[in-house]
Amino acid sequence: MELNEVTISRAIVEEQTRILLDYLEMDAAIVGGGPSGLACAALLGERGVKCALIEKKLSIGGGMWGGGMMFPRIVVQEEARRLLDRFGITHREYAPGYFVASSVEAVAKLTAAACDAGVEFFNLTTVEDVMIKSDARVSGLVVNWTPVEMAGLHVDPLTLACACTIDATGHDAVVARMVEAKGAEIAVKGESFMWAERAETNIVGHTREIYPGLVVTGMAANAVAGESRMGPIFGGMLLSGERAAALVAEKLGK
Amino acid sequence: MELNEVTISRAIVEEQTRILLDYLEMDAAIVGGGPSGLACAALLGERGVKCALIEKKLSIGGGMWGGGMMFPRIVVQEEARRLLDRFGITHREYAPGYFVASSVEAVAKLTAAACDAGVEFFNLTTVEDVMIKSDARVSGLVVNWTPVEMAGLHVDPLTLACACTIDATGHDAVVARMVEAKGAEIAVKGESFMWAERAETNIVGHTREIYPGLVVTGMAANAVAGESRMGPIFGGMLLSGERAAALVAEKLGK
Amino acid sequence: MELNEVTISRAIVEEQTRILLDYLEMDAAIVGGGPSGLACAALLGERGVKCALIEKKLSIGGGMWGGGMMFPRIVVQEEARRLLDRFGITHREYAPGYFVASSVEAVAKLTAAACDAGVEFFNLTTVEDVMIKSDARVSGLVVNWTPVEMAGLHVDPLTLACACTIDATGHDAVVARMVEAKGAEIAVKGESFMWAERAETNIVGHTREIYPGLVVTGMAANAVAGESRMGPIFGGMLLSGERAAALVAEKLGK
Amino acid sequence: MELNEVTISRAIVEEQTRILLDYLEMDAAIVGGGPSGLACAALLGERGVKCALIEKKLSIGGGMWGGGMMFPRIVVQEEARRLLDRFGITHREYAPGYFVASSVEAVAKLTAAACDAGVEFFNLTTVEDVMIKSDARVSGLVVNWTPVEMAGLHVDPLTLACACTIDATGHDAVVARMVEAKGAEIAVKGESFMWAERAETNIVGHTREIYPGLVVTGMAANAVAGESRMGPIFGGMLLSGERAAALVAEKLGK
Amino acid sequence: MELNEVTISRAIVEEQTRILLDYLEMDAAIVGGGPSGLACAALLGERGVKCALIEKKLSIGGGMWGGGMMFPRIVVQEEARRLLDRFGITHREYAPGYFVASSVEAVAKLTAAACDAGVEFFNLTTVEDVMIKSDARVSGLVVNWTPVEMAGLHVDPLTLACACTIDATGHDAVVARMVEAKGAEIAVKGESFMWAERAETNIVGHTREIYPGLVVTGMAANAVAGESRMGPIFGGMLLSGERAAALVAEKLGK
């Protein structure tokens, strides 16, 4: 059989459009493909929640690729070691309670786990706004292609409906700030100074539904709470993603 | 135990420096983290070759993340299906002989496989030049941080020694062109028009050592040969990576 | 009935995808939405040719919107007046044989005529390459989203198959130069000095198939031939588009 | 007769200058060439109002060209279907009450209708400021060439007098914000979250004279009112343009 | 009488359009408003030649404003002192034969002299191309607004007919290179090393008609001839402008 370019094009367009049309309505949309978003997505998918991860950039992984100052290693503490094991991320004990892993492997394994759990990925997709109607809850995302925004073009967005949105956009807390900026009664305090111990301890507690339909996780949770930052230690991020998944699954009755 | 920021920093710097110092000399350096580079790296690692993948960007995956025209799906033909299986990439038969997979999953699983095979990754690392001495072979890479180049700064590079270099930089064939530009007797013809069948059929044949110590794979192989391009079908890329790994392993006696 | 955002999104994606899948194979693809491309498209559509106009920019109309030096008026000579009438473009006789029209109206009416003739438009779409196989003819276009290129992203293109391609990209003669650059035996000489009479007289003669499957029209035709340029007089452009349509229809047996 | 370049130049300059001088004073100036501005202009022109549409960009059409997320289709609901018919825009019923049209055709037909109604177009023209004298009403527009602004040059503007100004600049509500910024007592609240039903229902009501001589239409009307946004459904835009035309015509006694 | 904004606008547009229409055909067009162009224009105007100076930038004066290394002084040697006197430029003898003047005054006085001689100025106007017909002579200039080019917009140019063109664009020799690039038989050698004495001595000799209808002056003359450069001494520039004026006047029979 000779390969046909049109069939290749057709396969790609038809398959992806089928998925896009299917995901115009979903249970949960995770915004941001860093460690907490990926962990949350993988664990939600495992519970059978119909969910997608929406990532602004071309690649998935967020700020984890570069480790600390371009040394591509991350640190995870004892409490979260079980999640490294769960996702199959190799690690080495550097000092008692400090485990070091490859940042590249961490991204790859978390993403692979999410894929295996049936999560769909919409990369190069920017969230421009949210849908909030008379029930005063975030019930959808207004999305556009990232390159349209990068090129400064004026093109209308489309809307994805979702019962629950998870803001995993890091310390910018992009979705939370959007909701705040247009007048909803939430306040994003912004991340505080570096204090790893405190940031790691409190992040799970800050992982919560801050507005009907909108859950924050990872540094977005800490940024909303005005909590400290923690640098290239990722245990709290994974635990926060796990917590967000539990919260959302509970809300959805899964 | 309270988390300590200095210990986190120390763990990252010490671990990565240990690895960097270890890899100042290695068996094989794969330049470029797209599909053929990743497949080659994973298969070389599995054979026990001490190798590293050097990627210019922050993320690994190259041009595969975006599928075709931002529809994040890729197509693989029958001949390469066994490699999808080998790397654990889910796929669906779209038409007889045409298998569709998620581009995000493909990147994640290939990268994970390379990690599992012991490959080291140096991302944000640009190859500026190669080392060629009196034996007239590529015996090392002259590398620098990518952001140094992006910021237009004048900072000297360092050198990594490697018995074999694999140019997996796509149709730019960056390493091959570098060697050509400074006068070595190789010619990079540049990729030709779109013709998927021909490009996919011939790519394995074009995967070869074009200069002592320098093997080309993936679109870099086709670009050197003046071969056609193939678009978002990735079977040939994976098979070329497999072929490059076999060639290099053989040369290294592994 | 209450309006539903998901239905709006679904309607747009489903309708356009249906059209895109349908046009993965077509009779004729016109590249460039300036006056000659639009005239050619409209006249081809009227003859029942399945054709699409592919435009790099967000808007259709090319260089005609700005008239001469931002004075939004164009001039058309006696010979082409019947085409103004055919497309319903209002005009006023300025001097014997010189008719002036609004450049905005000219774009709108030509585009409207093409739509009425059943032409499909793919805007924000860049032609990256062409498909040429063993039959040595342009048999398709390799396309990508323009914003992907504007944003400097690395994303693979898709392929559209077409029996005939019309290069209406203006004096850059983009498709012709692409074919030339990769080694096909055609030469693009580049437009010559300003000489309106000569340029207008010869443009129809230069409108021809310069390579199997590739017809040039408008300033692209003159640029290939090394012909003079003509400035903001548009009769020759329209007549060249008409000629291209006749040539293509004939070749297609329509 | 031989074509003469000087006559071509003279025809363009003389004709357009005649029009510009004529339109230094006019009944109504519509700022912004998107769907509401075009509909308003076309309907005002049909009523015999001397009006011009002033557009910042080179092309007319605003944000409609790209449909939703670069899928060049738009949706119009039942209530506005009669306007599609009136302007000759082909449409297809996708679901009960949802009509889909080509975004390219929509722009072309609306623009053509405005031309046929005698509307003049000043494209590449930026509104820098407004004229407000002792009668505390917007009585003119201070305009400049857009490229002058794009190039960062310091060149003085000119003034166009108009009895009525229509701000159809989309959610930026450029003219309204200008008037607000310099201290007039109006407040632009900014568009709210996505909620198509509400946005479409209320837009006609928000279409009103917000300051003597200044009428807002389309998304500018919703932005002034702090109303929801609606995405790529355009019925409300057309109805708002129609409403603005009626208001202005009434004020002008036409 | 109360000032009326519309009358102000009308006065400016009407007056300048009248002049532009008048100068669509002229005797001589000087391209470039540096010292040699200004001197040439002033002296041509004094002889009653209908001429205009076309300047790419917003301001007239070219490279003279900044003196040497931003010290706003220029030097003129004995031979050209009479031209300083003729144009009323104050100067001081620094050393025997070396006269120093203010660069700002030099620009102002040369420009004023050209105005007094009836020269018209078209600033912000870029020469895109020239008109050459069957008589193989430069018979006109193809011009556009500079900001259109700066903003990267696609807008058609207009044409100005002139019996004689003077290239006074400095060492870029813009018009000469344009004519050369499109195949006319002239060669622009480019300016040579710094050697003031030689450059100043020979510049008048290099001031000549290099192609029918095209005279070069100032550094453009030296650049065409491959002559040395001279730095911030301006005597040769003024003498070359004087020579160009004499040549052109003679050719025009004035």
Place this chain on the structure above:
Amino acid sequence: MELNEVTISRAIVEEQTRILLDYLEMDAAIVGGGPSGLACAALLGERGVKCALIEKKLSIGGGMWGGGMMFPRIVVQEEARRLLDRFGITHREYAPGYFVASSVEAVAKLTAAACDAGVEFFNLTTVEDVMIKSDARVSGLVVNWTPVEMAGLHVDPLTLACACTIDATGHDAVVARMVEAKGAEIAVKGESFMWAERAETNIVGHTREIYPGLVVTGMAANAVAGESRMGPIFGGMLLSGERAAALVAEKLGK
């Protein structure tokens, strides 16, 4: 005598340094080389005031070069006609009381007049800050090379002492805003809407000392006062410059 490059360099550096050193202390510094600044400078110079004009750009003339919307003509009303005559600027009566002049000639003649009056020009010089000591008056300017700022370099400024500073920087009122921003008790209200009659009538009244040692003129005067703007009519600018010169001369006892 053979021309010597070193003598040329020496002449320029020595002459300009002599002047710069002389002007480290002066009576009056005019900031901004537009019409009001030039008129003020020329008239101050005529009265024997030791003054310099400091201009940010390479060329003198400010926003006057481009006339209105790049039509290089300006309008001056009856009241200021005598200043056109005084500076030798040719003009034509367009309508009763409206005189039109070439914008290029206006710049040249005003600059020439200032030169003839002994004004020194420091172009490419940016005012970064002002000197205010215990006497709470502007007693000097902190200046730097404009290209240093354009290139984003970190280089310290120098200080020029002056008894009086005239802010002629147009509607940005740069010096006034600087003084306001650092806490002095003045308020810059910003220019209001277009209203030529009012703006022209009141500008002379707004020309005043707004802080000890700081006089505002031209659009800077209107901007400080929150006065209307006037567009390309320049009578008020010239009259304001004249008024500023009178005020300053009086303060200086000249």
Place this chain on the structure above:
Amino acid sequence: MELNEVTISRAIVEEQTRILLDYLEMDAAIVGGGPSGLACAALLGERGVKCALIEKKLSIGGGMWGGGMMFPRIVVQEEARRLLDRFGITHREYAPGYFVASSVEAVAKLTAAACDAGVEFFNLTTVEDVMIKSDARVSGLVVNWTPVEMAGLHVDPLTLACACTIDATGHDAVVARMVEAKGAEIAVKGESFMWAERAETNIVGHTREIYPGLVVTGMAANAVAGESRMGPIFGGMLLSGERAAALVAEKLGK
């Protein structure tokens, strides 16, 4: 012995990593390598304090390289002459009490002195944030590579612990503003107008600990205090650096 590239690379990486690991904890971190930071570092080092200077740019020296307006000379007054002598900076008395030195020599000698005193330099290193824990004191710096920031990449920082931080970042007072922005009770008033005498007199008094663990010096001290600026006189900068060193040494018990 033949030189080996790998040994060269190893020497550099190993040596610098050893130093970096050593300096993850230090006594004092000076942020900013201008005159006050260098003087402070040199004097701290001489007292045996373990300290490092962290500089954002590639080169050390800050704003001193360019002298005043690119004339590479600096002025130092009598009071600070002894520091010129101490650091071996050649100087010449220009007027009584005013000493002039080469700005290039001043940078070189100050840097050399700091090196001789055992100070480590981390250049191309940006301070992103500070570490503040429950003891409410600045106890560390959050740093990243400057090129990472210049290239707009998303990479996590690392943390350096230090008992004392000296903000020597010039009038931006970068560290102080960072602490202020996240809510600590300090206020950065910003530098005031030029007044050299006052600025030089008061700067030593403003050199103080403004928040536990954070000392300000040089223009950062004046900026925090709202003090005047002084231009290219550097005595106060050196004296302030000396004062900061004394303060810090005392706090550290050295």
Place this chain on the structure above:
Amino acid sequence: MELNEVTISRAIVEEQTRILLDYLEMDAAIVGGGPSGLACAALLGERGVKCALIEKKLSIGGGMWGGGMMFPRIVVQEEARRLLDRFGITHREYAPGYFVASSVEAVAKLTAAACDAGVEFFNLTTVEDVMIKSDARVSGLVVNWTPVEMAGLHVDPLTLACACTIDATGHDAVVARMVEAKGAEIAVKGESFMWAERAETNIVGHTREIYPGLVVTGMAANAVAGESRMGPIFGGMLLSGERAAALVAEKLGK
């Protein structure tokens, strides 16, 4: 005595101008302030040659500041150790024959040594061209302010006369390429691949007068010769600088 801002400004301008005027004629001009240029300058100065170092950037030091890949350390081999000692640069033996030093200290000490030897520095100064007269030798440099070039401004340069020019501009070999580009009979081959041993061995031999009056040193010498590159080992650079100084001094009879 109260500090006076004008005296500070006067001191700087007067001192530097005196030096600039003195150095309009000098024995030797070193272009480029990297290691070889600094070493050459220091050693020439020590021999009593009147010389200046001309550096394009604001800071002196060139590519040495960043060490290797931003690890600020450099390596020097046994042969050049005596130069480290001569310039007082601290070093540590890493392996037999390999000495490591701080890159920051190396720059500072080399610059300090040059200052002590009486070398003048003209930083922010770009060499635009050279002076070559009838004697066919490089007899001067045509220079301009770097920021003028960075800002894209059109300002004339000045000329410095020098008996000998040393091109120490690194692998770009800027001066050599300038001379080559304008037709002198020299060829710059460009640096070859990495091969430290060879590059270091041959660099002193390549340090020579390549054109009358023009000596090349450092990487510029290797680039002219087509020699290998060496990475962050600096012994050859220092030795080449030493060799250049000897050559020049000999030619000058010092």
